[in-house]
Amino acid sequence: MDFTLTEEQTLLRESARRYFADATQKASHRGDRGKAWADIVQMGWLSVVIPTELGGFGGSIIDGCLLARELGRGHIGVPFAESAILGAKTFANDPRMLEQIAQGQVKPAYALQDDAEPLTFQRRDGGYILLGAKPFVRFASDTNMLIVKAFDEVKNVPAVFGLSKDSPALKLDSYPTLDGIGATSLAFESHVIGDDSCLAIGEAAHKLIDGLELAMCLAFSAEAVGLMEFLVDATVNILRCAPSLGSH
Structure with missing residues (x-):
């Protein structure tokens, strides 16, 4: 090569x-x-x-x-x-x-890492509910969109979602890091997000x-x-x- x-x-x-x-x-x-x-x-x-x-x-x-x-x-x-x-x-x-x-x-930030408890999604009329939390998302405080990976309730079907950082479904808590970049923990509230937030699901995901x-x-x-x-x-x-x- x-x-x-x-x-x-x-x-x-x-x-x-x-x-x-x-x-x-x-x-x-x-x-x-x-x-x-x-x-x-x-x-x-x-x-x-x-x-x-x-x-x-x-x-x-x-x-x-x-x-x-x-x-x-x-x-x-x-x-x-x-x-x-x-x-x-x-x-x-x-x-x-x-x-x-x-x-x-x-400016997207990504939460794709596999934690002990992955994010999950539930289907609702007109959209989805995301459940769970991520303790570390790089650059999330300096970006305006979050891309997250989640699974259905039995953790068989993956999906990728894109949300505005200002979404009411998100609770963000930024904190400093030693490299000066900073990071954010995120947790999902029980708000329905629209169908258009789902970027891919199943095999496409x-x-x-x-x-x-x-x-x-x-x-x-x-x-x-x-x-x-x-x-x-x-x-x-x-x-x-x-x-x-x-x-x-």
């Missing part, structure tokens, strides 16, 4: 590396991420895996992961992977949502979840590699500034 980057991929990686290196020097606080997000939108990186016929860059998951790695390397906490990679896959057949993702207007979990693994791993590179560079710089530390 050939892992050599194409010329376009190399240019994409280098432009992202230069941008994030510069942004890291200028911004060190949470409030500065808004500028980074606006720049990412302007440069078109949120459309990196959206097909060209739908107005995107037409890249592959590799292109998205190259950007995710450089974002981790720059240590700038914005929901790039959730929007550009997972969002594009979730709404692959919805041009309107893809356009809003590319413009940075739709199985396929969507499998694709999302694979893309999530790749994107988050790429971001983690970049973050490790950031930590190595930071450690080397500290040792250079304080040579005595390296002698012990």
